[in-house]
Amino acid sequence: MRFIKNFLLALVTACCLLNSINAFADYQLNMTPGVTPVSHDVYALHMAAFWICVGIGVVVFGVMFYSIIMHRRSRHPVPAKFHQHMGLEIAWAVIPLLILIIIAIPATMVLMRMEDTRNSDIVIKVTGYQWKWKYEYLNQGISFYSNLSTPMDQRMNLEPKGPNYLLEVDNPVVIPVNEKIRFLVTANDVIHSWWVPALGIKQDGIPGFIHEAWADVDKIGTYRGQCAELCGAGHAFMPIVVEVVSKKDFAQWVQKMTKGRIDAASMAPHKDWTKSELLQKGRQVYQQNCQVCHQDEGQGLNKLYPSLKNSKVVLGPAESETQIVLFGSHGTAMQAFSNQLTDDEIAAVITYTRNSFGNNSHDIVQPLAVAKLRRYER
């Protein structure tokens, strides 16, 4: 017994020490109340259920520990003989049933509210990919991909980790405050799950099917979430960032995004790039899109994600590599990037792979070549 006491003491000390070491990271014990009507309701329901459980726990554990203390053999040497009581059995079947009915009523109401996606102001289609999200604003004609923006060096512990480590993206979803947003969630390859705790939304994205969720955020701010359904090796690396802005800022953002799209289209891939420009851009594109599978040194990750070092594809004709990047490789994990990357980006990343990781083909692929193949395939 003394050993156990000492041990407990040591454990408590160890926990305190750990806490002081990590004192800079602030942590959270409970569910977030969130910033939408649904998330407030869910939080209230969660707390109600929690306190009911605490109440029942106090009664059950109270009786149990009373017996453990008072009815141990040293205090209570002669056991009682009773072993059944119809009334008690019925009581402790009926009382929990009543408690359950009481909690089921608000649960039903919250659920019905959650499912009511009518009268929305803005519709955003969310598509899960291995391992990124695509957002399409159906009424505004805006569409973009959202990738993890935490640098690989932070993940590999070569650099100190930023405050939003693994919860930051290049292109956040932007939505206006106090408007009902309807999200249509689906996926392109495997099942993903779009989860933003502060919005009270977790909706599985299921390939081939579209499901709905909604949010009406009451507070401007940045809210972060993650994919919640195991979707492969990059499951931890496809976060969600929702920027909630004022209606005015949202209108400006929409304008900027639609204008930007036209600019990108008119720029078209007619400029020839220098090799160093291509390599520099290619490295960026590689880190955002390819590194999760093919790894930072192009060494690949077991059989499913082949190595790019001395690879037959990378050292073979540039056209076939371009085709694989554009249209994917059927029956493998290699997805099609034709809708995700511009011709410039594809040209850059192909140039990069052909001149990195010990590959020395000296090839340069220009955007025009990519554009040609892209059209050809269509």
Place this chain on the structure above:
Amino acid sequence: MSEAALHHDHHPKLFSNPFKWAARWICTTNHKDIGTLYLWLSCIMFFVGGGMAMIIRAELFQPGARFVDPELFNQMTTLHGLIMVFGVVMPAMTGLANWQVPLMIGAPDMALPRLNNWSFWILPAAFAILISTLFMDGPAPDYGWTFYAPLSTTYGPPSTDFMIFAIHLMGLSSIMGAINIIATIINLRCPGMTFMKMPMFVWTWFITAFLLLAVMPVLAGCVTMMLTDRHFGTSFFNPAGGGDPVLFQHIFWFFGHPEVYILILPAFGVVSEIIPTFSRKPLFGYHFMVYATVAIAAVSFIVWAHHMFTTGMPIAGELFFMYLTMLVAVPTGVKVFNWVTTMFKGSLTFETPMLFALGFLVMFTIGGFSGVMLSLAPADFQYQDTYFVVAHFHYVLVPGSIFAIMAAVYYWLPKWTGHMYNEMLGKLHFWLSAIFLNVTFFPMHFLGLAGMPRRIPDYALQFADFNQIASLGAFGFGLSQLIFLFVVIRAIFAGKPAGDKPWDGAEGLEWDLPSPPPYHTWTSPPSIESIPERGF
């Protein structure tokens, strides 16, 4: 043949006669031998699956890439789950049933001894196949123990086919084991052992066997559909061919939810034997305990979709599954209240089996509370696929099923070996396990509520503290289990003689036999008067 010669015949020694020794264990049809084999398989798998848990916790000790890459991490979570469910809890429970059911109902052996031999010996083959995937070219199964399509079908590594075959074998073994237990309990009860006089452990296993018989074929169907999707051009789960990935989840959880009760019902039986023994008072409400077990088993078939609230079910479906899931709390509550009332005004002592049973009672109830919270569909949208769920099912499985198995081993080990185990070490094992498992799993509730998804190898900084604490707890829990191994091995070879009935409060036919029992027991049935009365 004299008693001694008979004894010698059955027990060739490993070192003097290794071939005969191996042949004895491979060809045995004796329920005690097969029970022992099941328990040792489970013990080995416990350390294999536990080692995987240590790798998982080592990776999660700090944020950042630390110990294994994400791909291997996913393989570890998958195999840890599959091994713990199919390789540890299920074989251990079957091993306990093999040892105890014939002893407790006064039967000379299981009803189908050759089938019994086969249902055990399939298992080492199944687990050899499953574990061999780690050494294959390409990844081992890496999509979680629930192996959702299409991650496991279209996107699954080649080793998936080996996992499918291993699951077929495990299913075959479980179905044969279940048939055997049902046949034994229906046909081989000794005269006077009516259904309503059967010990609770026998009752819970009787019901569990029906659950196994009902759902293992469903799992076999599920993995067969995966196989045909992968290789024979079907599209059950592939939307591109008109299939539905959610169909997979419906089939899987139609197996999976009753499976959860398959893992816990025999544990209820064990605890219902141990608490009365050490309270020196009969089980309170025996009849209601039986009815509650039947009720839990029946409801288990119609609650499966509560694992799928976020898949976009229609609201009518969500309400149906929410209400029925909440209903499970009623019979489960009845059981907990009956156990507590059994202790009330008893004369309690706290030997190791009782400590584990009480650990079960407290921590299983905590797991039950988080289960009630999870049943509330709207709240489940926040809990689903987070560490809150991980905390919940580890609370019902580790201090639930695993503690019950350990309680049972400590409780019946003197009977099986004829030796008392070391009580001091047993208690130490309990306290270390109980403390470390709470250090491991309790912070996971906070992690889940704070927003940490499950099955991620790296996480945001606000989750760092609790992950570190959980990892330390896990290492402590893992190391503490070596005490268990030591105590068991020591009790097999040495220790004070146990006597026929080492626990003064114990009731039941098994305690009328010598310790260790002879190789063949109840060759003539026990007398009717020796069967304890239960209830009314």
